[in-house]
Amino acid sequence: MAYEVIIPAAGQGKRMGAGKNKLLLELKGIPVFIHTLQVFERDEKCDGIVLAISPQDEEEFNILLKEHQIKKIKAIVYGGKERQDSVYHGLEAAGSEGIILVHDAARPFIDVPTIHKSVHVANEYGAAVVAVPVKDTIKRVLYDEVVETVDRSSLWAIQTPQAFRISILKEAHQHAKDTGFLGTDEASLVERIQHPVKIVEGSYDNIKLTTKEDLYFAEAILKKMKG
Ligand code: CTP
Ligand code: MG
Secondary structure (H helix, E strand, O other): OOEEEEEEOOOOOHHHOOOOOHHHOEEOOEEHHHHHHHHHHOOOOEEEEEEEEOHHHHHHHHHHHHHOOOOOEEEEEEOOOOHHHHHHHHHHHOOOOOEEEEOOOOOOOOOHHHHHHHHHHHHHHOEEEEEEEOOOOOEEEEOOEEEEEOOHHHOEEEEEEEEEEHHHHHHHHHHHHHHOOOOOOHHHHHHHOOOOOEEEEOOOOOOOOOOOHHHHHHHHHHHHHHO
8 A cells, every 4th residue: 555754864963973954973874864855766665755864964865865865855845943944844845645654764664565555554444653562671760769569561652653644743742732742753642542552572683773782783784674
């Protein structure tokens, strides 16, 4: 089943501390956001990409999109202050029916079978998030003292893509805007309109490049995937 994808790429990468958007850092000579876009470019089920960027990256991004022959870009929009604002702007440029995915440009290791699984589940249930079971022991802490150990068996670490029937995601984003709710992902907005969200089990390889340590992991994952 076909889908469109919104790719938020309009962050500043502050925690990476690279002095520029972390998405411009190269892995094997290719910028991080191009790795991510290539996955969707090569997936024949992807009908179009809406890319949210910040104005200061526009020139460089455009050159790189051309150089790497990314042809499925349907629209480039400016992001906003928060990731949620960037996705909201992306939604305005997206189609009006069918399945829409939101996938962070900072997760270049997403695999096509997981994308397709999320599309399939969203088509059936309306909303799906890719996630992996939490591996660490998690404790709730107040100042420097443990309050409790949380039961790990029901905890999942949430990734992207997050996939939705577009009408549901639009309603959820509008509701969040109207009520001033800021979530850390799309699903949290959908939860607030009381729509169930299904989990699609993904891969521990689908890391988000956030701090500089993640670059070592990224090199290793890339080596495993592409040799
Ligand atoms: N993003 C966005 N618009 C924003 C903030 C983030 O489009 N206002 C994008 C980022 O470019 C990234 C994804 O959302 O692809 C996930 O965000 P995150 O990992 O937090 O990236 P940054 O916000 O760039 O990093 P930091 O929070 O360390 O500054
Ligand atoms: Mg951020």
